[in-house]
Amino acid sequence: MGKVMKIHIIGGAGSEKTHLAKVLSDMFVIPAADLDNLFWNKSYGTKKDPVIRDKELEAILSEDA
Numbered sequence: 001m002g003k004v005m006k007i008h009i010i011g012g013a014g015s016e017k018t019h020l021a022k023v024l025s026d027m028f029v030i031p032a033a034d035l036d037n038l039f040w041n042k043s044y045g046t047k048k049d050p051v052i053r054d055k056e057l058e059a060i061l062s063e064d065a
Contacts, residue, residue: 005030005065030065 007024009017018034025032038053038060040046 031063033060 005028007021007030009021009024011017018036021032021034024030038056039048041048
């Protein structure tokens with residue numbers, strides 16, 4: 001059984017969190033999830049419904065890496 005690796009990157013807007021996540025994803029061969037996609041709808045910059053957001057987050061958190 002392989003080891004589990006999860007990394008949560010936090011920081012202010014424009015601080016290159018998504019870029020760092022991509023670099024680490026490539027380096028450690030683990031998936032990356034952009035949390036902005038969980039929080040915001042793609043159209044009009046509106047917040048996503050919290051029920052949908054929470055289901056999507058739970059799906060990401062349930063993954064092994």
